[in-house]
Amino acid sequence: MCWTLVPTGKGELGQAQLDLLAKDLAAQNQDTPIVVFSHIPLYDLYPKWGWATADSAKLLSLLSRFASVTVLTGHIHQVIEHSEGNIRFHTAAATAYPLPAPGHGEQPTPVKLPENNLLAVLGFRTVEVISGKNTRVDQHALS
Template structure:
């Protein structure tokens, strides 16, 4: 059940208080019986919910390798610190998902650097979806050459593990104002979920939010409702995105949306300023706005546990 928002941006006062403590932290997501349950990393109650055979994965986002600016003078170091945190979580994640803007300018050197850094993470698999910064000038071709193996269309795909169905979408290639999926991708989702039972937990990854977080800044996807309609019969759907460089959660019906923070630099809260430009924080404060997210799922329980952890 969704909480009544106290502001035009869709976050209730209770949600704001809860998530303010998570800003820039690592979120551990645990799926239990089809729902996402969130808790702070290393939080005792959350840890107690994790049993043998649980699925645990980590989300990182918006590393922007190649960015140069006062908001973060060394994005490679902060991304490296995020990956180091993954290696010291106390467990080996089943996989790591990077939800886009791996690079800042889509150059071959930047893609190769990200791929090399991700290859060193202690996990069984690494997945990615592209951000708009990963398709600068070439409609995502350089990204797909390095990260598109086994994907369909412009890089979308799905997979199953631990009783959960995962869908990775691309909504950054046909940008005018908002994110866009396109009919081919919508048809892919229709075929992809046709044979799934309605009690299957579904997790959807994308770069740009699939809900209207703040359309004036392009923080929404214009045809997302068509995909969400295809997922309406499922008892639990969790959508995880990047792009906005800050933590934000919203529940609408059977769908819970979680926007992730960044490993590069913060952006202003929705509507705070004329545009979402990189924010320069006081000395020593940058790490508090950066982080990783951990997700856990235990079969037979109705929740995913989400845990955000700060780099600072």
């Protein structure tokens, strides 16, 4: 299940997207594992840099009844894990260029890396789902 975010400073899903999601989720049992793909973080990770979604509280309310929700997010180009109840948020390191950690610097501009250190900080994520077990998300370095 994924949808496009409409940027309005922080990022915004919009009522039409939330209504569509509510309709899709209504047909699901609370034990159904839910996986959400998003570009901008769906919680207030660091609003000063736009790493947040203005209407995320409405989204999280829709997802809160499910026993297992995994949200995979891009945009920030680094590994951050966050949980709110049964909702787990995961990001991945950049495959293109890294950004600074929240609050390090005036704005999220690309970090210059020494050429001999690139493979240690660029990466990707894998997700393995095994029926009856928690979702496992691993960080891997490119090689």
